[in-house]
Amino acid sequence: MTSTPAGGAAAPSPAAVRIFHLSKSYVAGKFALHNISFEVAKGEFLFLTGPSGAGKTTLLKLLFAAERPSEGQIILRGRNIARLRETGIPKLRRRVGVVFQDFKLLARRTLEENVRIALEVVGTPVREARARTFSILKQVGLQERRHHYPLSLSGGEQQRVAIARALVNQPEILLADEPTGNLDAELTLEIMDLLVGAAARGTTVLVATHDRRLIDHYRKRTLVLEGGRLVRDVPAGGRSA
Amino acid sequence: MRVLTFPRILVASALRGLRASPVTAVVGALTLAITLVLVGTFGLALLNMRDLLERVGSDITLSAYLSPDLSESERANLRERIASVEGVESIEYVSPEQARERFEAGVGARLPLLEGLEENPLPAAFEISLLPEARTPAGLRIAVESIEGLRGVDDLGYGLEWVESYARLVSLFGVAATGLSVIMALAALLIVSNTIHLAFYARRDELTILSIVGASRTFMALPFVMEGFVQGAVGGLLALGCLYTGFLLVIPAVTSGLALLFGHAEPQFFSTLEGGALVAGGALLGVLGSVLALAGSRLR
Numbered sequence: 440m441t442s443t444p445a446g447g448a449a450a451p452s453p454a455a456v457r458i459f460h461l462s463k464s465y466v467a468g469k470f471a472l473h474n475i476s477f478e479v480a481k482g483e484f485l486f487l488t489g490p491s492g493a494g495k496t497t498l499l500k501l502l503f504a505a506e507r508p509s510e511g512q513i514i515l516r517g518r519n520i521a522r523l524r525e526t527g528i529p530k531l532r533r534r535v536g537v538v539f540q541d542f543k544l545l546a547r548r549t550l551e552e553n554v555r556i557a558l559e560v561v562g563t564p565v566r567e568a569r570a571r572t573f574s575i576l577k578q579v580g581l582q583e584r585r586h587h588y589p590l591s592l593s594g595g596e597q598q599r600v601a602i603a604r605a606l607v608n609q610p611e612i613l614l615a616d617e618p619t620g621n622l623d624a625e626l627t628l629e630i631m632d633l634l635v636g637a638a639a640r641g642t643t644v645l646v647a648t649h650d651r652r653l654i655d656h657y658r659k660r661t662l663v664l665e666g667g668r669l670v671r672d673v674p675a676g677g678r679s680a
Numbered sequence: 681m682r683v684l685t686f687p688r689i690l691v692a693s694a695l696r697g698l699r700a701s702p703v704t705a706v707v708g709a710l711t712l713a714i715t716l717v718l719v720g721t722f723g724l725a726l727l728n729m730r731d732l733l734e735r736v737g738s739d740i741t742l743s744a745y746l747s748p749d750l751s752e753s754e755r756a757n758l759r760e761r762i763a764s765v766e767g768v769e770s771i772e773y774v775s776p777e778q779a780r781e782r783f784e785a786g787v788g789a790r791l792p793l794l795e796g797l798e799e800n801p802l803p804a805a806f807e808i809s810l811l812p813e814a815r816t817p818a819g820l821r822i823a824v825e826s827i828e829g830l831r832g833v834d835d836l837g838y839g840l841e842w843v844e845s846y847a848r849l850v851s852l853f854g855v856a857a858t859g860l861s862v863i864m865a866l867a868a869l870l871i872v873s874n875t876i877h878l879a880f881y882a883r884r885d886e887l888t889i890l891s892i893v894g895a896s897r898t899f900m901a902l903p904f905v906m907e908g909f910v911q912g913a914v915g916g917l918l919a920l921g922c923l924y925t926g927f928l929l930v931i932p933a934v935t936s937g938l939a940l941l942f943g944h945a946e947p948q949f950f951s952t953l954e955g956g957a958l959v960a961g962g963a964l965l966g967v968l969g970s971v972l973a974l975a976g977s978r979l980r
Contacts, residue, residue: 533894
């Protein structure tokens with residue numbers, strides 16, 4: 440599969456992510472991902488879909504250097520992160536927000552503290568961190584509950600906190616792995632709207648999901664993975680099937 | 681601003697960690713305290729043994745007992761020759777009469793051995809003091825070998841064998857205590873390292889999240905190093921407190937026995953610097969334990 444420009448864009452945007460011949464193998468001869476190539480434009484919203492084991496999560500893990508590729512290149516801002524040194528990984532992750540299906544919030548910390556953790560690791564001064572945390576919690580509609588603990592919130596609210604944490608550092612890229620997997624239909628749309636909104640504000644968003652209804656609803660560009668291979672690149676406005 | 685922000689966050693994180701797993705933190709601190717009490721006991725014993733050796737050494741005098749038929753000029757000649765021996769500081773002549781007086785004032789007061797003797801059996805002697813640098817078993821030996829062959833010296837009184845044996849004992853004890861202390865410190869190090877490992881485990885969710893949001897390895901590791909430091913320093917302070925309490929309780933009972941053996945005894949406790957070194961040693965063990973645990977971890 441060759442690289443494909445972002446579908447539906449009036450003018451071509453510079454690529455936020457370029458992936459060339461990317462492969463990942465955990466066992467010799469067996470590929471979780473095999474020879475994947477594509478580009479994602481800055482501010483583009485992209486779905487990654489496919490059945491379980493297709494390689495969606497592996498691809499996201501490679502993008503935030505939780506895994507290292509076996510072959511190929513991942514170019515972010517002109518740098519090949521496949522060759523990133525161990526010490527360079529934290530710097531990469533400050534530019535890449537990640538949202539998980541299971542939220543990954545700290546139960547013993549308030550919502551505010553859960554979000555602020557992303558600012559603390561980069562040494563943001565306390566006042567600035569408080570202000571930015573308040574602002575992002577307001578954006579996801581949880582500023583009034585900032586002193587609450589995650590377990591007192593619904594699943595949708597917890598995911599909104601996780602999105603706030605991922606966005607508070609204004610990342611260039613937001614990766615979401617089945618972000619609505621644990622949520623009902625109404626909350627799913629609520630969360631997806633937040634992610635689409637982030638893309639509209641210039642963040643490149645990649646969402647891994649196997650939920651066909653979501654893809655049909657938003658009609659964004661969709662990469663279809665099967666058995667670790669990229670089998671289809673459906674442009675925005677196209678049909679996923 | 682960042683310079684101030686990071687330490688505040690790291691200290692808060694370390695304190696949060698200590699609060700999150702207080703049992704493991706207390707176990708770590710107590711383990712170090714017990715180890716340091718044992719190491720400190722060895723240290724105190726060694727300190728006092730060396731102090732005693734120094735004091736006994738500084739008291740060392742040689743008594744050169746003179747032939748009764750020595751003329752005054754021969755005695756003066758002998759005195760000059762002894763004065764020229766390496767390490768000799770001063771020489772005092774003790775006549776037979778003075779020797780008897782001293783004996784009767786000392787041992788004779790309790791055991792009237794000379795009572796009833798018309799003739800004074802005690803010979804004249806030179807009491808020879810050594811220079812401070814010569815008050816060692818080696819220095820004493822040089823002086824003894826130079827003086828004992830001199831004409832006019834019938835006999836030489838000194839405590840060389842006792843001092844040498846005691847010095848050997850102190851040296852041997854020092855080596856054994858150091859060896860045991862190192863072994864115990866290593867054992868404590870492994871236990872502290874293990875408690876920090878448990879702290880890792882207890883906070884693995886937090887570490888995962890920190891890693892995802894871009895925390896550096898140092899940022900994640902430093903709170904654990906600080907926890908190790910606090911555990912070690914608290915362990916050191918506890919050990920110092922226990923040792924001092926033990927010293928106050930045990931020493932009155934031991935002092936009288938030591939005084940009987942050595943004539944005088946003033947057991948010493950650690951100086952402020954030595955006590956500080958014990959606490960710092962505990963903190964260092966805590967830090968090393970943390971570093972050891974971090975080296976075996978997969979923080980990334």
